[in-house]
Structures are given as structure tokens and as C-alpha cells.
Amino acid sequence: MGPKGYWLMKSEPSTFSIDDLARSPNKTTGWEGVRNYQARNFMRSMAIGDQVLFYHSNADPPAIVGIAEVVKLAYPDPTQFDKKDKHYDPESKPSAPRWDMVDIKYLRKFARALTLDELQEESKLRGMVLLKKGSRLSVQPVTPMEWRHIISLA
DNA sequence: GCCAACGTTGGC
DNA sequence: GCCAACGTTGGC
Numbered sequence: 001m002g003p004k005g006y007w008l009m010k011s012e013p014s015t016f017s018i019d020d021l022a023r024s025p026n027k028t029t030g031w032e033g034v035r036n037y038q039a040r041n042f043m044r045s046m047a048i049g050d051q052v053l054f055y056h057s058n059a060d061p062p063a064i065v066g067i068a069e070v071v072k073l074a075y076p077d078p079t080q081f082d083k084k085d086k087h088y089d090p091e092s093k094p095s096a097p098r099w100d101m102v103d104i105k106y107l108r109k110f111a112r113a114l115t116l117d118e119l120q121e122e123s124k125l126r127g128m129v130l131l132k133k134g135s136r137l138s139v140q141p142v143t144p145m146e147w148r149h150i151i152s153l154a
Numbered sequence: 155g156c157c158a159a160c161g162t163t164g165g166c
Numbered sequence: 167g168c169c170a171a172c173g174t175t176g177g178c
């Protein structure tokens with residue numbers, strides 16, 4: 001059975017790149033640190049096997065660089081309770097966790113990076129959340145049509 | 155490093 | 167409910 005859903009997740013490669021994901025134990029990592037309600041809600045609606053475009057933000061150049069898949073459904077992000085963590089949220093209680101995360105696993109790196117510049121040239125991708133002006137959402141849905149087109153470019 | 159765009163907070 | 171102030175994101 002194919003994936004039910006398609007997504008895009010952003011990461012700054014200086015913090016965590018697709019190569020870091022490929023080198024992780026089981027090629028898997030927990031997507032911790034998301035502190036935006038819309039992004040959290042998208043993670044909550046992910047299913048096992050959903051596929052994820054891995055995007056390098058704040059990079060030179062910014063680009064989609066490969067694919068991962070969802071291997072664990074949304075669960076509470078432990079860093080929200082860790083006072084020492086950058087993403088600590090004093091308002092969130094373990095009895096009612098506010099922030100969730102999913103686990104994703106490396107699938108493959110594209111033969112070439114699809115740069116933001118190149119994506120913006122694609123009329124078929126004009127509606128992509130990523131390409132909307134001022135879009136900062138770090139976890140976003142991708143339509144099957146957008147997905148197919150991006151794979152064909154890669 | 156700059157700064158426009160965005161999300162959140164909190165006073166009123 | 168409005169909106170100014172603030173913090174963050176992310177392209178450039």
C-alpha cells in the first residue's frame with residue numbers, strides 16, 4: 001500500500017541536515033522542537049508510511065534535498081518538559097502535553113537538490129505552501145500532484 | 155547581518 | 167475583540 005499523505009518538513013542543515021538523518025541510528029530521528037500550533041496539528045494528522053520532503057532552510061541555497069517517511073505517530077515531545085532545553089515550555093504540563101512530535105526515517109537523498117529558485121519557476125507548483133510569500137510553516141502538507149511533479153524534477 | 159512577514163502575548 | 171509590542175523565521 002502506498003503512502004496516505006505527503007508532507008514537507010524544514011530543517012536548517014547547520015542544525016540537522018538530511019545527511020545527519022541518514023547517519024542517525026536506524027536512519028530515524030524524532031522531530032522535536034516544533035512550537036507552532038499549525039505545524040503540530042499537521043504532525044498529529046500524519047500516518048505511518050506518509051512521505052516527507054526534506055527541506056533545507058536558511059541554507060545556501062535553500063532546497064528540497066530528499067525524502068523521509070513517517071515511522072511513528074505523533075507523541076508528546078519530551079523537550080517541552082526539560083527546563084534545560086531550548087524548547088522548554090513552562091506552560092505545558094505532563095498531564096496535558098501541548099507539543100507533539102513524530103519520528104521520521106531517511107529514505108533517500110535526491111541526485112540533485114531542488115533549489116527554491118528552481119521550484120519557483122515551476123508553474124505546476126505555484127500553489128505550494130512552501131512558495132507562498134512569507135510562508136514560515138515548518139511542517140506543511142503537499143498535494144499528490146505537487147508530490148509527483150517534484151519527484152519527476154528530482 | 156538585515157529585515158519583512160508572521161504568530162503570540164497581554165493590556166485595554 | 168482589538169492591536170501594539172515582541173520574538174522568531176528564513177530569504178537575501
